[in-house]
Amino acid sequence: MDITFKNKKLQKDFNEGARLEKVHGALRAKKIRIRMKELRAARTLMDFWPPESPPARCHELPYGQRAGQLSVDLDHPYRLIFVPDHDPLPEREEGGLDWSKVTAIKLLGVEDTHG
Numbered sequence: 001m002d003i004t005f006k007n008k009k010l011q012k013d014f015n016e017g018a019r020l021e022k023v024h025g026a027l028r029a030k031k032i033r034i035r036m037k038e039l040r041a042a043r044t045l046m047d048f049w050p051p052e053s054p055p056a057r058c059h060e061l062p063y064g065q066r067a068g069q070l071s072v073d074l075d076h077p078y079r080l081i082f083v084p085d086h087d088p089l090p091e092r093e094e095g096g097l098d099w100s101k102v103t104a105i106k107l108l109g110v111e112d113t114h115g
Contacts, residue, residue, distance in 0.1 A: 001042045002104035004085055010109060024110060031074040032110065039072075045084070045102035048072070060097065061113060070105075071113060081108040 005011035013023050014036065021029040035056060042048065048058035056072040061081075068089075071079035082105045084090070090101030 001039050001044070001102075002085070003036070003039060004104070004106045006106055006108050010107060014107070028075050028078060028110070032080065035072050035074065035080050039105065043103070044100050045070075045105070046100040049099050066113065069108065074110060077112045077114045078110055079113050081111055081113070082106060083108060 005014065013019055014032065017029075020032060023029075024032060038048075038056060045058070048056060050057075050059070058070060058072045061067070061069045061071055066081075069081055069083050071081050074080055084097065084102045085104040085106040086102065090098040092098045
């Protein structure tokens with residue numbers, strides 16, 4: 001999977017080990033590294049399709065400003081937020097995102113989506 005970042009600051013935070021731990025703490029930084037390794041190794045987002053996704057629990061965020069975003073678990077309640085990085089978005093015939101054709105994502109950040 002190809003991974004880009006929404007801005008240079010986020011890219012720097014994720015690519016400098018000590019900075020990642022300073023920003024997110026040791027536990028969350030460890031989880032972020034694990035998820036990034038899993039995402040990079042994936043051929044498509046379909047590799048995270050339920051029921052294949054545990055423990056990452058990848059799912060689409062369907063409501064409000066988060067519509068079109070996806071997330072994977074880090075340490076509760078924090079999640080790694082991203083969007084497919086395709087134009088146009090790959091869609092299934094019956095509608096909705098075609099996970100099997102998502103080969104690139106853009107990371108938006110780490111957030112508590114429940115708060």
